[in-house]
Every structure is written in C-alpha cells, then in structure tokens.
Amino acid sequence: MSYCKQEGKDRIIFVTKEDHEAPSNAELVEDDPNDPYEDHGLILPSGEINWNCPCLGGMASGPCGQQFKEAFSCFHYSTEEVKGSECIEHFRGMQECMQKYPELYPQEDENESGPSGGDDTAPAEPSNTDAASVPDSSVDEVTVAGTENAATS
Amino acid sequence: VSCQLVPVHLWNVVELNDHTSFKRSHLICCVDESVKCVISVVINVDAKKFVGILLTMSPVEPALPEVPEHAPYLLIGGGTASFAAARSIRARDPGARVLIVTDEADLPYMRPPLSKELWFSDDPSVTETLRFKQWNGKERSIYFQPPSFYVSPRELQTVENGGVAVLMDRKVTHMDVRGSKVKLSDGTEISYDKCLIATGGVPRNLQVIERAGEEVKKRTTLFRKIEDFRALEKVSRELKSITIIGGGFLGSELACALGRRSADLGLEVVQMFPEKGNMGKVLPEYLSNWTTEKVKKEGVTVLTDAVVKNVSYKDGKVQIRMKDGRVVKTDHVVAAVGLEPNVELARSAGLEVDSDFGGYRVNAELQARANIWVAGDAACFYDIKLGRRRVEHHDHAVVSGRLAGENMTGADKPYWHQSMFWSDLGPDVGYEAIGIVDSNLPTVGVFTKATAKDTPRAVTELSGTGIRSESETEAVAGAVAGAVAGAAGAPAPPPQQKEDYGKGVIFYLRDKVVVGIVLWNVFNRMPIARKIIKDGEEHADLNEVAKLFNIHDD
Numbered sequence: 001m002s003y004c005k006q007e008g009k010d011r012i013i014f015v016t017k018e019d020h021e022a023p024s025n026a027e028l029v030e031d032d033p034n035d036p037y038e039d040h041g042l043i044l045p046s047g048e049i050n051w052n053c054p055c056l057g058g059m060a061s062g063p064c065g066q067q068f069k070e071a072f073s074c075f076h077y078s079t080e081e082v083k084g085s086e087c088i089e090h091f092r093g094m095q096e097c098m099q100k101y102p103e104l105y106p107q108e109d110e111n112e113s114g115p116s117g118g119d120d121t122a123p124a125e126p127s128n129t130d131a132a133s134v135p136d137s138s139v140d141e142v143t144v145a146g147t148e149n150a151a152t153s
Numbered sequence: 154v155s156c157q158l159v160p161v162h163l164w165n166v167v168e169l170n171d172h173t174s175f176k177r178s179h180l181i182c183c184v185d186e187s188v189k190c191v192i193s194v195v196i197n198v199d200a201k202k203f204v205g206i207l208l209t210m211s212p213v214e215p216a217l218p219e220v221p222e223h224a225p226y227l228l229i230g231g232g233t234a235s236f237a238a239a240r241s242i243r244a245r246d247p248g249a250r251v252l253i254v255t256d257e258a259d260l261p262y263m264r265p266p267l268s269k270e271l272w273f274s275d276d277p278s279v280t281e282t283l284r285f286k287q288w289n290g291k292e293r294s295i296y297f298q299p300p301s302f303y304v305s306p307r308e309l310q311t312v313e314n315g316g317v318a319v320l321m322d323r324k325v326t327h328m329d330v331r332g333s334k335v336k337l338s339d340g341t342e343i344s345y346d347k348c349l350i351a352t353g354g355v356p357r358n359l360q361v362i363e364r365a366g367e368e369v370k371k372r373t374t375l376f377r378k379i380e381d382f383r384a385l386e387k388v389s390r391e392l393k394s395i396t397i398i399g400g401g402f403l404g405s406e407l408a409c410a411l412g413r414r415s416a417d418l419g420l421e422v423v424q425m426f427p428e429k430g431n432m433g434k435v436l437p438e439y440l441s442n443w444t445t446e447k448v449k450k451e452g453v454t455v456l457t458d459a460v461v462k463n464v465s466y467k468d469g470k471v472q473i474r475m476k477d478g479r480v481v482k483t484d485h486v487v488a489a490v491g492l493e494p495n496v497e498l499a500r501s502a503g504l505e506v507d508s509d510f511g512g513y514r515v516n517a518e519l520q521a522r523a524n525i526w527v528a529g530d531a532a533c534f535y536d537i538k539l540g541r542r543r544v545e546h547h548d549h550a551v552v553s554g555r556l557a558g559e560n561m562t563g564a565d566k567p568y569w570h571q572s573m574f575w576s577d578l579g580p581d582v583g584y585e586a587i588g589i590v591d592s593n594l595p596t597v598g599v600f601t602k603a604t605a606k607d608t609p610r611a612v613t614e615l616s617g618t619g620i621r622s623e624s625e626t627e628a629v630a631g632a633v634a635g636a637v638a639g640a641a642g643a644p645a646p647p648p649q650q651k652e653d654y655g656k657g658v659i660f661y662l663r664d665k666v667v668v669g670i671v672l673w674n675v676f677n678r679m680p681i682a683r684k685i686i687k688d689g690e691e692h693a694d695l696n697e698v699a700k701l702f703n704i705h706d707d
Contacts, residue, residue, distance in 0.1 A: 002696065009595040010437040013696055016601065017705040024700035029688040037569040051244040052559065061243030062302055066314045069247065103299045 049076055062104055064097035220320060220341045221309045224252035226561060227335065227345035229325045229498070231255025233263055233547060234351040234529025234554035236297045239317045241558025248315040249562075252306060252343070254335075256324040259379055260303065262295045265547050265620060267382045268403055269577060271295070272410035280383045295379075328502035330522060346524065347561040350504075350513060351554065352495035353530045354545070358488050359398065361464050368466035373486045376403060385487065389420060392484035396473060398461060399489030400426030400433055402576050405448060407487060409578055412452035422452060423481055425459035425473070432576075435586075436659075436671070437596045443654050447578050456481070492545055494531045507533035510543040517567035519557045526561060528553040536568055538689060539589055539668055546574035548622040571683050575621035583609035585621055585679055588669035588686045594661045599699035600673070603655030607674045621676075658682075658699045665691045667698070678702045 002019045005012050031038075034045060042053045051060040051069060059068045071094040074087035084091075098105035226242050228235045231253050239251045253261070262283070270285040279285065283295045304316035327336040334344040356375035363370075374385050389395065389411055397404050397411075408424040415422045428434065430441030431448050449455050460476040470482040494512040498504065504521050505514040512533035515521045519534055527534075529550040533543040544553075549572035559566055577583035609621075654673060661669035666689050670682040681701055692698045 007437075007439055010439065011595075011597045012439065013597070013599045013699075014601065015599055015696065015699070019696075020601075020700050020703075020705055022700075024697045026692055026694070026697040026701055027690070028684060028701075029690065031684075037566060039570045052241050052555065054555075056244070058240060058298065058302070061240045061317075062298075063304075063314075063316060065243060066247060101301050103301045 049073060058104075063101055064094060064105065067094040067097045070094070217307050217311070219307050220323075220337070220343065221252060221306055221318075222342070223310065223344045224250060225346045226251040226349075227343060227347070228253045228349045228351060229335070230349075230351035230353055230495075230529070230531075231257055231259075231261050231319060231321070232351060232353050232529060233261070233297075233550035234353075234532075234557070235349065236261035237551045237554025238349050238351065238526075238528060238558035238561070241555045242562055243315070243317060245559065245562040245564075250309050250312075250315040251317045252309055253317065253319045254323050254325055254337070254343070255319060255321055257378065258322050259296075260300065260319055260321070261297050262379065263297065263547060263620070264377075266295050267379065268376070268406040268410060271382060272386075272414070280386050283379065325498065326501075328498045330502050330525065333524065348525050349554075349557050349561065350498060350521070350525065350527045350531060351529045351550075351557075352497070354492040354494040356488065357491040357493050359461060359464075359490060361461055362486070362488060365464045366466065369464050369471055369486075372466070372471050372484070373488055375488055376407065377492075388485050389414060389418060393419065394421040394423070394483040395485045395487060396423040396425065396471075396481055396483040397487045397489060398425055398473075399487075399491075400424065400428050400431050400457075401435070401489065401491075402432070402574075404487075404489035405431045405444075405578070406576065407489060408448055408453045408455075409451045412448070415452040421454070421483075423454045423456065423483060424448065425456040425461070425475070425481065427458065427460045429457050431455070434592055435590050437592055437598065440598070440654060440659070440673070441592070444578060444582075447582055451578070492530060494533075494543065496531065507541075507543070509533075510541070512543045518560050518565055519553060519568065520560065526557040528557040534568055538569075538571070538687065542589070544572065546572060547620075548572040548574055551622065571686055573622055573679050573683070577609045581608050582674060583621075583676075584671050584673045585676065585682075586669065586671045587679060587682050588661070588667075589663065590661055590669040590671055594663055594669070596659050596661050597695040598654075598657055598659040598673075599696055599704075600654050600657030601704055602653065603674050607656045607676070609676075611676075656704055658702050658704065660695050660698065667692070667695075672702070675702060675704050678704075 002013055002015045004014075040050050040053070042050055042055055044050050049069075049072065059065065062068075067090070071087060071090035074090045075084035078084045078087060080086055226239075226246075226249060228238055228251060232255075235253050235255075239253060242249050242251050255261075266283075266285055271279055271283065274285045276282070276284070276286075284292055285295075286292050302317070304312050304318050306318040306320045309316065309318040323341075324338045325335045326338050328348075329335070332344070333346070333348075334342050335348070336342050356377050358373075358375055362373055374381055374388070376382070376385065385395075385407075395411055397408050404424060404426065408422060411420065411422045414420060424431075426433070428441070429438065430436075430445040432444055433441045435441075436444060445455055445457065456475075456479065458477075459479065462474050462476045464474070464486070465472050470484065471486055473481045473483065473486070475481075496504075496506050496511070496513055499506045499513065502522075502525070504525070506512070507514040510533045512531045513521050513527040515527045515532055515534045517535045517537055519526045519528055519532060521527050530543075530545045532553060533541065534553070535541050552570055552572040553568065556566060556568060556570075571587050573585055573587040575583065575585040656674035658675060658678075659671040659673060660667045661671075667685055670685065672678055672682060685698060685701070
C-alpha cells in the first residue's frame with residue numbers, strides 16, 4: 001500500500017513492489033526514427049556507419065583511424081557470401097598499424113584490463129545504443145565486427 | 154633519407170637557379186644522414202615543373218617550428234570537452250589536423266576520479282601513476298589516451314593522415330577573430346580555420362580567505378587539477394586536520410573520500426557550508442538531510458548553517474570563525490565553493506559573456522560567432538528543451554564537446570541529447586541525475602526499499618566502469634518492460650517511520666512539467682529518464698511515471 005507525505009513543496013511517496021505491479025498508464029511520446037537531432041547508434045538511418053558513435057571509442061579517431069575506417073567500411077558494405085572476405089588486405093593494413101601502437105591497441109591476450117585509456121565495448125551487432133558520451137579508450141571489442149571471418153589471421 | 158615538404162618562408166636558401174618561380178615553389182628537403190647534407194629539389198607546384206636542385210652542406214635539418222603556424226582545427230583548452238571535440242572531429246573529417254592548446258602540463262584527463270576513485274586506491278604510487286582500480290578490479294588511467302595517441306605539434310601540419318597534437322604549458326592570451334588567429338603568452342601566433350573555446354574555469358575562493366594573508370592562503374587548496382589532488386593527498390598524510398568549505402558535489406565527495414581515510418590516518422575531517430544539509434542546492438530537504446547523516450557516517454564532522462566570517466592564522470592553526478560565533482581550528486582548508494568560468498578571451502575576441510550564468514554565450518548549436526564554438530564548463534548555451542543554461546558536469550563536457558566537434562565539421566545540430574551527472578557517497582549510496590536538478594523546484598519522490606544490488610559498487614561491477622555515463626553505452630537501451638508478474642500481497646509493510654530512502658526516483662517540476670530527475674540508488678535507467686524530459690509532457694500522476702523505471706526489478 002503506498003503511503004504519501006508532503007514536506008512543504010516536496011511530495012514523498014513510498015511504494016512497495018505490489019504497488020508498482022500494474023502497468024503504468026503514463027504516456028510517452030512516440031519517437032520519430034527520422035529525427036535529425038537524435039544521436040544514433042553505430043549505423044545511421046541512411047545505412048552509413050556513424051564513425052562518431054561513442055561505442056567505437058577512439059577507433060576511428062586514433063592514429064590507425066584511417067585504416068580502421070577502410071577495413072570496417074569494406075566489411076560493412078560487403079555483399080560476399082562470407083561477409084568481408086574481400087577485405088583481408090584492409091584488415092591486414094589495420095593490424096599492421098595497430099601493432100605499431102601497442103599501448104593503444106593491446107593484443108587480445110594481454111587485454112585483461114584494456115588500454116590505459118578506457119573500457120568501451122562496441123556492440124557486436126549494430127544497435128541503437130543510447131549514445132551517451134565517452135571520449136576515451138581506443139580498443140577493443142570492435143574487432144568483433146571486423147574480424148569474425150578471421151580476416152586478420 | 155627522410156623528406157619533408159617545407160613552405161617557402163622556412164627555407165634556408167643558399168642558391169637558387171630560377172629566382173622567378175621562387176614564390177610559387179615548394180622545397181622538398183631531404184636529409185641524407187650518411188652524407189650529412191641537405192639535398193633540396195625545388196619544384197614549381199603550379200606548373201608542376203622541376204626548377205632546380207639546391208645543395209647545402211650545412212648539416213641542418215629543415216627546422217619545423219615547435220608550434221605550427223596554422224591549425225585547421227584549433228581547440229583552446231585541454232580538458233574533457235576539448236578532447237571529446239578532437240575525437241569527434243577526427244571521426245568525421247578523415248585526416249583532420251587538430252591542435253589542442255592547454256596551459257596545463259598534462260595531456261587531457263578526466264576529473265571525476267580526482268575527487269573519488271583515486272582516493273580509494275590502495276596503491277601508494279597512485280599520485281604518480283594516476284591509475285585506479287575500480288570495484289571490479291579493472292584498472293584504468295585518468296588520462297583519456299596515452300602519449301602515443303597524439304602527434305607532436307611540430308609534425309601536425311605534415312604527418313600523413315593528420316592527428317591530434319597537444320601543445321602544453323601554453324596559454325592563449327589574445328584572439329583576433331578578424332584575422333582568424335590567436336596569440337600565445339610568448340607572442341607566437343597560430344591561425345585557424347575552426348576554433349573551439351573549451352577553457353573551463355577556475356575554482357572560486359572565499360573573499361575572506363583572499364583577504365586573510367599569505368599564511369592562510371598557503372594552507373588553502375582550491376581543488377581542480379591533478380596538482381591539487383597530489384598536494385591534498387600529501388596534506389592528508391602529513392597533517393592532522395582538514396576543513397572543507399562547501400557543501401556541493403566537490404566538497405561532499407572530498408569530505409567522504411577524506412573521511413574514509415580519517416581513521417587510518419588519524420585525520421580530523423570537517424565540512425562546513427551555509428545550507429542546511431549536504432547537496433542542499435540540489436536535493437530536496439529530506440534527502441539532503443539524509444545525505445548529511447550519511448556523510449557523517451563516513452567520518453566527517455559536518456557543520457551546517459555555517460557562514461564563514463573570517464579566517465586567520467594563529468598559534469600554528471588556521472582559525473575559521475563563523476557568523477554565529479562557532480570557531481574551527483584546522484591545519485588545512487579546501488575551498489570548494491564553485492567555479493568561475495574562464496572568459497578571458499571575451500574581450501579580445503569580441504565574444505558575448507552571459508550575465509546570468511557566466512560563461513560565453515552561445516546558441517543551441519554551441520556557436521559563439523562564425524567559426525568559433527564553445528563547449529564544456531565555459532559555455533552558456535541555449536537548451537531547446539530546458540532553456541538557456543550552463544552546466545558544469547563531466548558528461549556535459551563530453552556531450553557538448555562531441556557536439557561542437559560535429560558542428561565544426563559541418564553538422565549544424567543543436568544540443569539535444571541531455572547529459573547526465575552522478576555522485577557517490579561512498580560505495581553504498583549513489584545517485585544519477587539529469588536535467589535541471591534544483592532544490593528550489595517542487596519535487597515528487599517515489600521510494601522503495603533497497604536491496605544489496607542497489608549500490609554504486611554493484612553497478613560498477615556489472616558494467617566494468619566507475620564513470621557512470623559510460624555504463625549507459627554498455628547497457629542496451631531497451632523498451633520499457635511491462636508489468637512484473639508477482640504474487641499478490643502479503644500485507645504491506647507499515648509506512649516508514651524512520652525515513653529509509655533506500656532507492657527511488659525524484660522528479661523536479663517546473664510549471665507541472667518534469668525538467669529534472671534524480672535516480673536514487675537506481676541504476677541503468679537513465680534512458681527512460683532522458684526520454685521523459687525530452688517529451689516535456691505534463692503527467693497527472695507521477696507515481697505512474699515512476700512505474701516506468703521498474704525500480705523493483707533487480
């Protein structure tokens with residue numbers, strides 16, 4: 001049973017689990033998927049890659065950003081049966097670049113704690129993660145999307 | 154052999170075959186290490202003509218200046234907003250050359266751990282490494298990126314694929330908007346195409362301390378930067394009593410951090426402020442009181458309703474006298490009484506300063522004037538939903554920095570994604586908030602009992618990060634779930650006599666519309682809070698709105 005009290009201008013309601021069982025009748029405004037102001041996840045409504053997605057961490061902006069973008073773009077637009085199979089050279093280029101910056105792109109087995117920059121993880125599937133904002137870190141599970149086909153092996 | 158393309162005015166010309174093509178030529182200078190001479194090939198870039206060869210025997214390397222003469226993207230200030238903008242620019246403009254100019258001696262870093270996580274570290278070298286372990290054992294640095302991420306300012310103009318360079322220990326003292334260039338304190342000039350001002354601010358001080366003389370001032374910390382953290386950490390080990398003046402976020406966080414060490418260190422920690430309780434300007438009174446009790450439990454002596462009348466140094470102690478006669482004798486003072494936004498460039502640049510909120514006045518797209526944007530603590534911006542405001546939180550610096558970077562690369566988007574903020578009062582109690590969270594507004598709070606999972610520690614363990622805004626990107630922003638199937642009732646517990654604000658949601662209202670929300674020990678619900686504020690609707694029953702948060706779900 002919920003219980004209410006008023007302290008001046010501030011109202012306080014105590015509720016139990018049962019009080020909140022019935023679904024809410026509060027109405028939310030339907031979101032416009034084409035709202036130009038909204039932040040987007042990894043993939044924009046146009047189908048293009050959102051390089052500025054916080055989920056990518058610093059991958060697209062660091063010293064190997066160019067190589068990363070080329071490799072990931074190739075993969076994204078690939079229509080081969082084994083997706084990204086024609087992108088091996090790009091991934092190789094990316095990996096070569098990353099090996100020059102072990103501090104920024106540690107190899108997976110060392111990667112318990114992540115780079116000293118931070119801990120972003122990119123979603124394995126492009127999804128509309130709420131784009132809150134994290135300006136740090138360069139590595140990591142973004143390689144999931146790009147190297148699923150062992151393109152860098 | 155290494156070769157660089159050097160523009161005309163930097164040549165060390167000894168001899169030139171064809172003087173007439175001098176102006177439109179470029180010199181490719183190659184330094185042959187083995188021969189120790191400079192071999193230069195002069196080409197006329199327009200005519201694509203080879204003009205001549207220049208040989209100089211002096212073992213001179215083509216000297217690129219340390220400070221680049223021109224930066225396509227110039228970011229003034231090296232904090233969170235600036236770094237976020239740099240990243241955004243690089244993501245959107247391939248090969249962008251971004252120059253950050255900062256008066257600090259450090260690469261860009263994040264501030265929240267300076268008053269939180271760094272204090273909880275067991276590592277004695279933490280003041281050196283500035284790394285900290287989060288609750289789940291994962292370690293990270295406060296620096297956004299290690300030095301290898303950046304290119305040197307010297308090579309910024311020439312490095313393939315561009316990059317981000319940070320010029321440290323340099324202050325921009327003058328801005329010439331007409332000429333699109335700035336001047337540094339040593340007279341060097343840098344021209345730009347697009348400029349971001351992200352100069353943050355400087356901690357305010359109490360007038361009574363300013364006037365109190367050198368002996369008091371040298372025992373006072375104005376806390377903001379890495380050096381302040383290092384100095385205070387040292388003080389906490391060496392002295393016996395620290396008094397914090399200020400009851401807001403910074404003051405309360407530092408008080409809790411020091412309070413937790415107080416037993417081990419034999420340190421007395423006192424916190425004093427004019428309000429009735431901690432976070433008195435942010436939380437409604439009942440919650441502010443509850444918070445104050447929590448701070449006291451962390452080992453802090455809290456003095457509320459305390460207005461400082463004067464401060465002096467006497468008998469080896471700093472003496473703080475309050476208006477009501479109370480006196481505190483302490484070894485060291487931390488003044489956490491607000492931030493003065495840095496608008497030093499307003500005059501030379503001809504930029505408007507806001508008289509209500511302080512800071513540079515910018516529009517919804519964070520633009521001050523053509524080709525000049527402002528982000529972070531120094532930006533007084535127009536928020537389409539909530540009105541003109543200035544926000545001093547980490548996530549806002551990130552969101553606004555990112556947005557400025559987008560707009561500097563042609564996006565023209567307004568501030569729309571509401572930033573959030575958070576504060577922890579130790580590992581057991583924390584809250585996240587969004588929007589206008591001002592205790593002067595009427596509020597409606599919906600509370601229930603907390604479980605062990607409802608703690609900042611549990612959240613960090615789950616998400617792997619103590620920077621709460623980051624955990625949002627990890628969480629899937631799913632649709633709000635419907636009813637929870639539950640057994641019908643055991644009789645409801647009696648109404649709480651002793652207030653136990655275990656967990657809940659507090660709505661802040663302006664003209665019946667929710668403009669701010671505090672999530673009290675309720676985590677991973679920020680997307681729904683953001684949605685409610687974005688909608689800006691009047692809701693008849695806020696308990697119904699509170700249901701949307703599923704606060705009973707574990």
